[in-house]
Amino acid sequence: MLWVFTLVIAVLAGIVAVTATAIVAVRLIRGRRQRTLARLAAQPRRALLAFVAENGEEGGDELVAVPDDAWRAAEPHALALLGKLRGEAHLGLVSVFLRRGAARTALGRLRSRSRVRRARAAQVLGDLELRRAVPELCRLLTDRHAEVRVVAVRALGRIGDPAAAWRIIAALDRPDPVPSLLATHTLVQLGPEAEVTLSAALDHPQARVRAVCLDALGLLGAAGSVRRIAKVLRDDAYLDVRVAAATTLGKLGTRSALEPLTGALRGSRPTPLRAAAARALGDLGAPAAVPTLAELLGDDAYQVAHEAAHALRRLGPAGLEALREVVEAESGARSGAHARFSTAAAHAQEALALAEVLAGERVGAAA
Amino acid sequence: MSDEIVREILRGTDLAIFGYFVALNTSYLVLMVMAGLEFGRHLRRIPFAGADDMFRSPLTLPVSVIVPAHNEGASIVAAVQAMTALRYPRYEVVVVDDGSSDDTFEQLRAHFDLVEVPRVVPAEVPYRSQVLSVHVARANPQTLTVVRKTNGGKADALNVGINLARHPLVCMVDADSVLDPDALLSVAKPFGDDPLRVAACGGVVRIANGCKVVGGRVVDVRMPRQWLVRVQVVEYLRAFLMGRTGWSRLGGLVVISGAFGVFRRDLVIDVGGLDPDTIGEDAELVVRLHHHLRETRRHDYRVIFVAEPVSWSEAPATLRVLGRQRRRWHRGIAEILGKHRRMILNPRYGRIGLLALPYYVLFELLAPFVELAAVVLLPLGLWIGAVDVGFAWRFVLVAYGYGLLVSLISLFIEEVSFHRYPRWSDMARGVAAAVLENFGYRQVLAVWQVAGVLGAVRGRQAVWGAMQRQGFGGDVDSAEMVGAGRG
Amino acid sequence: MSTILLVEDDPDIRHLVSYKLGKGGLTVIGVADGVAALREARVHPPDLVLLDVRMPRMSGIEVCRELRAGPLTADVPIILLTARARPQDLEQGYAAGATDYIVKPFSPRELLERVETALARVAG
Numbered sequence: 001m002l003w004v005f006t007l008v009i010a011v012l013a014g015i016v017a018v019t020a021t022a023i024v025a026v027r028l029i030r031g032r033r034q035r036t037l038a039r040l041a042a043q044p045r046r047a048l049l050a051f052v053a054e055n056g057e058e059g060g061d062e063l064v065a066v067p068d069d070a071w072r073a074a075e076p077h078a079l080a081l082l083g084k085l086r087g088e089a090h091l092g093l094v095s096v097f098l099r100r101g102a103a104r105t106a107l108g109r110l111r112s113r114s115r116v117r118r119a120r121a122a123q124v125l126g127d128l129e130l131r132r133a134v135p136e137l138c139r140l141l142t143d144r145h146a147e148v149r150v151v152a153v154r155a156l157g158r159i160g161d162p163a164a165a166w167r168i169i170a171a172l173d174r175p176d177p178v179p180s181l182l183a184t185h186t187l188v189q190l191g192p193e194a195e196v197t198l199s200a201a202l203d204h205p206q207a208r209v210r211a212v213c214l215d216a217l218g219l220l221g222a223a224g225s226v227r228r229i230a231k232v233l234r235d236d237a238y239l240d241v242r243v244a245a246a247t248t249l250g251k252l253g254t255r256s257a258l259e260p261l262t263g264a265l266r267g268s269r270p271t272p273l274r275a276a277a278a279r280a281l282g283d284l285g286a287p288a289a290v291p292t293l294a295e296l297l298g299d300d301a302y303q304v305a306h307e308a309a310h311a312l313r314r315l316g317p318a319g320l321e322a323l324r325e326v327v328e329a330e331s332g333a334r335s336g337a338h339a340r341f342s343t344a345a346a347h348a349q350e351a352l353a354l355a356e357v358l359a360g361e362r363v364g365a366a367a
Numbered sequence: 368m369s370d371e372i373v374r375e376i377l378r379g380t381d382l383a384i385f386g387y388f389v390a391l392n393t394s395y396l397v398l399m400v401m402a403g404l405e406f407g408r409h410l411r412r413i414p415f416a417g418a419d420d421m422f423r424s425p426l427t428l429p430v431s432v433i434v435p436a437h438n439e440g441a442s443i444v445a446a447v448q449a450m451t452a453l454r455y456p457r458y459e460v461v462v463v464d465d466g467s468s469d470d471t472f473e474q475l476r477a478h479f480d481l482v483e484v485p486r487v488v489p490a491e492v493p494y495r496s497q498v499l500s501v502h503v504a505r506a507n508p509q510t511l512t513v514v515r516k517t518n519g520g521k522a523d524a525l526n527v528g529i530n531l532a533r534h535p536l537v538c539m540v541d542a543d544s545v546l547d548p549d550a551l552l553s554v555a556k557p558f559g560d561d562p563l564r565v566a567a568c569g570g571v572v573r574i575a576n577g578c579k580v581v582g583g584r585v586v587d588v589r590m591p592r593q594w595l596v597r598v599q600v601v602e603y604l605r606a607f608l609m610g611r612t613g614w615s616r617l618g619g620l621v622v623i624s625g626a627f628g629v630f631r632r633d634l635v636i637d638v639g640g641l642d643p644d645t646i647g648e649d650a651e652l653v654v655r656l657h658h659h660l661r662e663t664r665r666h667d668y669r670v671i672f673v674a675e676p677v678s679w680s681e682a683p684a685t686l687r688v689l690g691r692q693r694r695r696w697h698r699g700i701a702e703i704l705g706k707h708r709r710m711i712l713n714p715r716y717g718r719i720g721l722l723a724l725p726y727y728v729l730f731e732l733l734a735p736f737v738e739l740a741a742v743v744l745l746p747l748g749l750w751i752g753a754v755d756v757g758f759a760w761r762f763v764l765v766a767y768g769y770g771l772l773v774s775l776i777s778l779f780i781e782e783v784s785f786h787r788y789p790r791w792s793d794m795a796r797g798v799a800a801a802v803l804e805n806f807g808y809r810q811v812l813a814v815w816q817v818a819g820v821l822g823a824v825r826g827r828q829a830v831w832g833a834m835q836r837q838g839f840g841g842d843v844d845s846a847e848m849v850g851a852g853r854g
Numbered sequence: 855m856s857t858i859l860l861v862e863d864d865p866d867i868r869h870l871v872s873y874k875l876g877k878g879g880l881t882v883i884g885v886a887d888g889v890a891a892l893r894e895a896r897v898h899p900p901d902l903v904l905l906d907v908r909m910p911r912m913s914g915i916e917v918c919r920e921l922r923a924g925p926l927t928a929d930v931p932i933i934l935l936t937a938r939a940r941p942q943d944l945e946q947g948y949a950a951g952a953t954d955y956i957v958k959p960f961s962p963r964e965l966l967e968r969v970e971t972a973l974a975r976v977a978g
Contacts, residue, residue, distance in 0.1 A: 087961030123415035
């Protein structure tokens with residue numbers, strides 16, 4: 001019995017010693033590797049900065065000639081620079097990457113067996129904003145692994161080719177979809193040319209697709225789609241989609257959105273929809289909405305009353321006037337500062353106070 | 368004859384205790400291997416994690432950072448300043464002054480030029496105290512809100528903050544936490560990557576003692592000067608960093624520190640916010656979330672832990688404060704496990720019911736009792752001759768040596784993945800602390816923890832349902848479950 | 855020769871801008887945060903400030919306000935470098951006293967042109 005213990009103790013002592021040594025070894029090796037990398041990267045980094053500062057006109061050949069090990073050391077830095085630059089400097093740096101064969105390597109790695117490699121390659125292609133990688137990246141939208149799909153979507157957004165729109169939409173319609181907000185952002189990055197596809201997708205059977213397309217249309221300012229969106233707001237079977245439709249109509253800011261949004265405020269509609277519609281009316285900036293919103297101040301649902309009050313605030317003078325009327329009507333009736341306000345007046349007061357602070361900020365800063 | 372029976376029993380007990388120590392440390396080792404794998408996974412993904420895209424995207428989910436504060440006048444301004452300067456596209460800070468009797472509010476008012484605004488405070492989660500007034504910063508009314516309320520304890524303060532939060536994610540942060548600039552970005556990121564499943568995400572807490580803090584940022588990481596705190600550094604690495612990462616990978620994370628965690632606001636509202644009657648309100652919320660999500664959504668949700676970057680907290684530097692903290696923590700564990708005992712070993716709650724909670728009962732709740740039993744029974748066995756000296760010293764060496772090994776491995780994994788301590792001397796001190804921990808610290812800890820459990824048992828009988836008025840206590844006093852690690 | 859105070863926490867951008875403006879015949883003092891910037895500006899008032907909006911310790915907007923409040927730097931042109939150019943962000947910048955803004959990612963050439971224009975406006 002005891003000899004087992006003795007053996008275990010010996011083994012334990014051995015592992016403890018090995019672990020302690022390993023800690024020291026890891027430290028030494030890392031230190032050395034970092035020094036080597038820093039030394040290798042120093043020259044290419046200087047050359048990179050000079051090249052970029054000259055808008056990529058001089059020094060390109062020098063960068064292409066940098067030996068592979070030194071370039072690998074400087075590459076993270078070069079990729080980071082890509083994201084911080086625009087114009088000729090950006091194009092110049094991209095061309096250096098291309099001349100070094102980075103695109104070819106990355107395109108090859110999109111078919112790697114390792115998902116980390118695939119994702120990394122997709123990231124690089126996105127950083128390079130390489131249009132010819134679009135079909136391959138679209139193929140990656142059906143990758144087995146969610147994380148790879150996410151990187152592919154982001155890369156497609158960076159590249160901004162509207163032809164990818166329907167593939168991104170398709171990536172939303174699967175059991176494990178790409179994140180909605182990411183898809184929305186990407187679709188917006190594709191630009192106004194994607195509008196036709198987005199508008200057509202409003203009839204898509206998948207609710208998630210409809211919601212994302214609505215959000216994207218709103219951010220793109222697709223004023224031509226107002227009638228279709230109004231129809232979704234009225235008829236869609238899913239609450240989330242209708243809420244998205246209301247928000248989008250608010251962002252589009254056209255007159256014709258007023259009527260459908262007012263319709264969505266009716267008492268029989270679900271609270272989240274009414275709150276979204278109230279908020280959208282504030283975004284719309286149409287003073288005609290003031291009386292409708294003023295009525296909602298006393299609504300039983302906190303969200304609806306709250307959104308209505310702040311929508312009035314954002315509508316400017318006419319809205320603020322309506323808020324003031326509500327507050328004054330009550331402070332007249334129950335004289336004295338300590339009177340307890342009704343819900344409507346409390347919400348109105350909150351919005352007025354915020355308006356005042358915001359106005360003060362503007363005046364104070366300008367003075 | 369009866370002597371012989373007593374001796375037999377003692378010998379059996381000593382062996383059982385020995386087996387327990389081995390099982391306990393093996394479980395730590397398993398968690399650590401899980402954590403090591405997870406860190407490797409995480410580090411390989413940094414190049415395409417898309418943190419910059421997230422920072423630039425106008426669609427990144429906005430966050431409400433809720434900072435409960437009770438008598439924090441000395442440090443609140445620096446803390447809030449740092450929290451308003453995090454790298455995140457859109458967020459607001461909501462400071463809840465929980466009936467402070469010092470100048471917490473005056474400090475904030477003077478520095479941020481607060482103006483009082485009437486606010487309609489909804490009661491989407493119930494709260495017990497009274498909101499006295501709501502203030503906003505004149506220059507940034509949409510990003511800094513300060514609420515004054517009557518004292519009601521930390522959980523109640525958080526509930527008020529949740530009501531006032533305007534964004535879909537809420538981040539709970541201790542007022543004395545120092546966050547890394549990218550901390551919010553990392554902890555909110557899982558919600559963007561997997562919005563349909565991620566319900567909550569906790570960030571890691573490290574010890575700030577000894578580190579150089581400039582302008583609300585930790586700029587130079589060092590080991591603290593006192594051994595008492597150094598031991599805690601090793602303990603935090605092992606229990607928080609490795610333990611929770613391991614549990615996160617196993618899909619059984621039941622603790623998110625109140626010092627730094629992000630939750631979906633709608634889910635927190637669904638479960639009714641934090642429970643002001645539980646001591647470990649932060650962990651209790653997570654267990655309740657699991658309960659709720661398992662009942663409504665079956666298995667399709669995730670509670671995640673993010674190991675990098677971090678939130679830094681000041682750890683207790685005196686025995687008195689440390690004792691109070693640990694009694695609270697263990698009392699918290701006991702109360703939570705008591706409250707949710709129906710979930711334990713209930714297959715309906717999946718890994719939480721079958722794995723995580725039973726583990727907490729066996730290896731967290733009971734561990735200090737076994738530790739103390741060993742301290743008493745082993746010498747006793749030796750004295751009455753149930754075990755011989757040869758067995759006793761081997762027992763001690765294996766039990767403590769295994770514990771030491773687990774600590775060393777956690778230091779090793781830290782060294783490979785994050786290497787936050789750049790100085791050689793600090794690493795050496797870490798190793799030394801891992802050894803010293805076994806002499807005295809663990810035993811004293813066990814005494815406090817047992818006291819905490821007994822407190823929970825007594826408290827349950829005495830003040831059930833009675834409203835307690837409590838401050839937050841001192842230092843890192845957010846209740847947490849700490850795998851204190853004995854071995 | 856004009857002196858530019860560059861306040862930017864990203865070392866890549868700091869180096870790049872220093873290099874570019876240096877080539878353009880300007881002296882660039884680079885600092886990494888707002889607190890250092892205010893200290894520097896009080897001791898050596900620059901001819902122009904290039905200011906990153908999102909920085910640790912103090913936001914660019916705050917630095918901008920403080921600079922405007924200081925007697926020596928009240929009239930110095932301030933150009934904001936910002937990653938986000940929503941109307942409300944820009945409005946906030948102008949309200950705090952900024953002269954111009956440059957959106958990140960930026961083109962080094964455009965940056966130099968903007969700086970030169972701002973300097974010429976003050977001189978003229």
